[in-house]
Amino acid sequence: MLELFLGILTAMGGFVEVGELTFAVNAGAKFGYGLLWVAGVGALGIIVYGEMAGRVAAVRGQPVFNLIRERVGFDAGLVTLVAAVAVNVLTCAAEIGAIALVWQLFADWPYRAWVAAACVFLVLAVWVLPFQWIERVFGLGGLLLVVFLVIAMIEAPDLGEVGAAFVPHVPSLESTQQYLLYAYYAVALLSSIMLPYEAYFYSSGAVEDRWKPSDVGRNRFIVVVGFVLGSLLCVALIVVGAQFFAPRHIEPQLPGVVATSVAVHFGVAGLLIAIGGMFFAFAGAAIETALSAAYGIAQFFGWPWGRFRPAHEASRFTIAWLAVFVLATAVILTGVDPVSVVEYSIVFSVVILPLSYLPLLLVAGDRRLMGEYANGSVARVLGWLYMVLLTVAALAAIPLLILTHGGQG
Amino acid sequence: MRRHEARWVRRLQVAVGLSIVGALGFAAFVAASGEPQSTLYITLGELRSRAAESLEIAHGTAASRLPANFVRAQAEQLAPRIASLRDALAKAETHEGATDARTARPLSERLLALMQALAERADTPSAAVPIERELRGIVERLVPLARSARPG
Amino acid sequence: MTTASRSKLKSRGIDRSIHLVRDVVDHEIVDAHQLPCGSVDDIELELDPRHGLRPVALLIGPGAWQRRLPSPLAAVVRWLAGNAETRVPWSEIAYIGERVALRRTANELGLGEADRRLGRWIARIPGG
Numbered sequence: 001m002l003e004l005f006l007g008i009l010t011a012m013g014g015f016v017e018v019g020e021l022t023f024a025v026n027a028g029a030k031f032g033y034g035l036l037w038v039a040g041v042g043a044l045g046i047i048v049y050g051e052m053a054g055r056v057a058a059v060r061g062q063p064v065f066n067l068i069r070e071r072v073g074f075d076a077g078l079v080t081l082v083a084a085v086a087v088n089v090l091t092c093a094a095e096i097g098a099i100a101l102v103w104q105l106f107a108d109w110p111y112r113a114w115v116a117a118a119c120v121f122l123v124l125a126v127w128v129l130p131f132q133w134i135e136r137v138f139g140l141g142g143l144l145l146v147v148f149l150v151i152a153m154i155e156a157p158d159l160g161e162v163g164a165a166f167v168p169h170v171p172s173l174e175s176t177q178q179y180l181l182y183a184y185y186a187v188a189l190l191s192s193i194m195l196p197y198e199a200y201f202y203s204s205g206a207v208e209d210r211w212k213p214s215d216v217g218r219n220r221f222i223v224v225v226g227f228v229l230g231s232l233l234c235v236a237l238i239v240v241g242a243q244f245f246a247p248r249h250i251e252p253q254l255p256g257v258v259a260t261s262v263a264v265h266f267g268v269a270g271l272l273i274a275i276g277g278m279f280f281a282f283a284g285a286a287i288e289t290a291l292s293a294a295y296g297i298a299q300f301f302g303w304p305w306g307r308f309r310p311a312h313e314a315s316r317f318t319i320a321w322l323a324v325f326v327l328a329t330a331v332i333l334t335g336v337d338p339v340s341v342v343e344y345s346i347v348f349s350v351v352i353l354p355l356s357y358l359p360l361l362l363v364a365g366d367r368r369l370m371g372e373y374a375n376g377s378v379a380r381v382l383g384w385l386y387m388v389l390l391t392v393a394a395l396a397a398i399p400l401l402i403l404t405h406g407g408q409g
Numbered sequence: 410m411r412r413h414e415a416r417w418v419r420r421l422q423v424a425v426g427l428s429i430v431g432a433l434g435f436a437a438f439v440a441a442s443g444e445p446q447s448t449l450y451i452t453l454g455e456l457r458s459r460a461a462e463s464l465e466i467a468h469g470t471a472a473s474r475l476p477a478n479f480v481r482a483q484a485e486q487l488a489p490r491i492a493s494l495r496d497a498l499a500k501a502e503t504h505e506g507a508t509d510a511r512t513a514r515p516l517s518e519r520l521l522a523l524m525q526a527l528a529e530r531a532d533t534p535s536a537a538v539p540i541e542r543e544l545r546g547i548v549e550r551l552v553p554l555a556r557s558a559r560p561g
Numbered sequence: 562m563t564t565a566s567r568s569k570l571k572s573r574g575i576d577r578s579i580h581l582v583r584d585v586v587d588h589e590i591v592d593a594h595q596l597p598c599g600s601v602d603d604i605e606l607e608l609d610p611r612h613g614l615r616p617v618a619l620l621i622g623p624g625a626w627q628r629r630l631p632s633p634l635a636a637v638v639r640w641l642a643g644n645a646e647t648r649v650p651w652s653e654i655a656y657i658g659e660r661v662a663l664r665r666t667a668n669e670l671g672l673g674e675a676d677r678r679l680g681r682w683i684a685r686i687p688g689g
Contacts, residue, residue, distance in 0.1 A: 108481070248464075248465060253490070362414065408455070409450065
């Protein structure tokens with residue numbers, strides 16, 4: 001029972017990362033409640049695919065990338081792997097940059113020193129902590145972001161208006177340029193909620209935690225409840241953007257600025273809680289992206305993998321996640337603006353979203369591989385509907401990026 | 410069945426690959442050109458936002474809601490962003506009919522100076538009050554300026 | 562002896578072998594201790610005049626899967642990962658299910674060498 005509770009809280013706390021935080025707050029600041037329905041669509045999407053990933057792991061005792069090569073073939077699987085790893089490195093870089101920005105708010109070291117410190121911290125955390133502790137510490141720490149849920153409720157007492165905005169609609173805007181920007185934000189927000197590393201990490205985690213076919217029901221419960229609650233955090237960020245930042249003419253880029261919305265109501269204590277929550281969310285995401293990339297590589301090539309094995313027995317897997325942290329840190333140390341890295345990581349994630357999820361959809365729906373646990377009609381219909389939606393989003397992403405001058409307007 | 414799927418996956422990969430090539434082409438194009446005139450409204454919008462963020466921080470300092478080292482660090486993170494906006498405005502000023510840029514650039518200079526002053530006096534809430542007042546004036550001038558510069 | 566690249570199989574059209582290869586290639590391999598030791602990257606076939614194509618060995622390693630990539634890409638892979646290839650005779654297979662299970666350990670068959678080599682270094686670092 002406690003395990004179930006912790007699983008839900010971990011899923012909820014691990015839902016938000018820096019790209020989602022930035023795009024959600026800005027979506028609210030720019031378009032009010034106009035993009036809330038996209039958050040709802042994204043939440044349902046990650047629930048559908050997260051459930052599939054967990055089910056595959058529970059039934060087959062194998063995580064998804066093991067099966068991708070068998071199901072989709074070597075060539076297609078390799079392209080998926082390379083794309084997924086590249087995006088994971090970029091996302092990890094964004095999170096590391098954001099951690100450095102957050103730590104800089106507390107002590108006056110140069111930014112680059114904080115970046116290096118963040119890398120060391122993350123490597124040590126993964127090296128020393130057992131897998132369950134990693135999941136728990138960063139997942140539960142991310143729950144501090146619930147403070148934004150409180151702020152959202154204070155700032156937006158009219159729940160009816162919020163609820164109505166979940167119905168898919170396009171608000172009336174001033175110009176074609178604004179409509180293009182709206183479309184760009186819709187695509188980016190959807191991508192930031194449905195980041196594939198979440199589903200793949202969840203599936204490898206289920207194998208690390210030794211799930212069995214009897215855990216399929218439990219998987220469904222954790223995914224639905226945990227991700228719904230997690231998406232509430234995303235919704236809260238949009239509301240805060242709309243109710244706090246829009247009237248003040250702010251479109252925040254920096255995590256510290258986002259945290260000031262909490263300080264207004266809860267002073268220094270609130271500020272510390274908000275920043276603490278951001279740190280755990282970003283660090284958790286950095287770790288998940290690195291491990292997810294390492295899982296993918298090791299599983300695709302059939303190497304021993306997993307934090308349940310001693311590091312020297314799964315050497316190449318260990319080198320893989322170390323390499324991701326080092327590469328990601330190198331990207332940030334080039335001096336590129338971390339805010340830009342965040343934006344590009346989300347945009348490139350959209351582009352490979354359908355590629356990342358199609359193999360999962362095929363594996364989860366294959367009766368030969370999954371037996372009676374293959375996708376039922378709900379999972380199949382929703383899975384394919386989302387595949388179409390994600391393909392449209394993936395193809396529209398780059399043109400929209402260009403037409404909106406890099407997402408600026 | 411696998412061959413049929415593999416064909417669709419390959420088509421998807423080609424489409425995605427073309428998207429990525431397009432993105433890289435765009436990035437190269439942006440790096441090479443950068444037309445200040447057509448994107449002036451973006452620069453003004455960002456400047457308005459940075460000014461409003463600075464105002465919020467000054468407001469928080471004056472109300473003793475924000476710790477001093479947070480204020481200093483935040484000012485330090487905002488400064489280079491404001492500086493690059495000022496540089497973009499300076500470049501736009503040289504173009505024809507760029508009255509908005511000419512109005513905004515001195516405001517961006519003043520914004521930088523005010524944030525520096527705020528950082529220096531971060532532990533004295535009373536010192537933040539006049540800074541907050543002046544920042545409010547800057548925001549009030551930038552809001553209509555940014556709005557009118559928008560296309561459509 | 563031939564290796565089972567897809568084009569060669571298409572032209573042969575021998576059902577039993579294709580079926581076997583499709584269900585074996587790209588599957589994970591585990592040794593006697595259930596330790597993953599690679600994937601079936603390629604299969605070595607022998608042409609027997611009476612029985613047609615017969616699989617004689619599993620081929621594992623970058624050298625094996627390089628061949629399945631277009632040649633410029635294969636050259637890049639060769640530069641990055643070398644072209645080591647381990648040959649496991651068909652007789653070493655204990656059974657073929659979801660995974661291909663071998664009779665002996667990875668160590669005895671020369672699989673997972675890279676992990677063992679790196680593992681000696683990694684084992685020296687405390688706390689792992």
